[in-house]
Amino acid sequence: MEGVPIGRKLDLLIHDSYQSLIKALRFMFTTTIICPDDATQQPSTKAYVLTYEDNEGDWMMVGDVSWEFFLTTVRKLKITRVDKC
Numbered sequence: 001m002e003g004v005p006i007g008r009k010l011d012l013l014i015h016d017s018y019q020s021l022i023k024a025l026r027f028m029f030t031t032t033i034i035c036p037d038d039a040t041q042q043p044s045t046k047a048y049v050l051t052y053e054d055n056e057g058d059w060m061m062v063g064d065v066s067w068e069f070f071l072t073t074v075r076k077l078k079i080t081r082v083d084k085c
Contacts, residue, residue, distance in 0.1 A: 022062075025079065055075055062077075
């Protein structure tokens with residue numbers, strides 16, 4: 001998470017969807033992370049989105065590809081403030 005100097009490990013294989021992953025991260029960091037497919041949420045400046053680095057070194061928004069493809073390409077996760085995207 002941006003501004004948090006301690007890295008944490010997370011087993012992605014115990015999750016079956018983006019929603020499950022984001023729910024776990026919300027609990028770990030006690031913050032608001034906007035789900036990519038939830039159009040009812042209104043982003044605020046205190047909200048965060050989940051991004052990831054793929055195996056080619058590109059940073060992508062979580063939810064841009066299928067969950068299965070995401071699992072095969074993700075290298076790093078980053079929780080980024082909405083206003084920084």
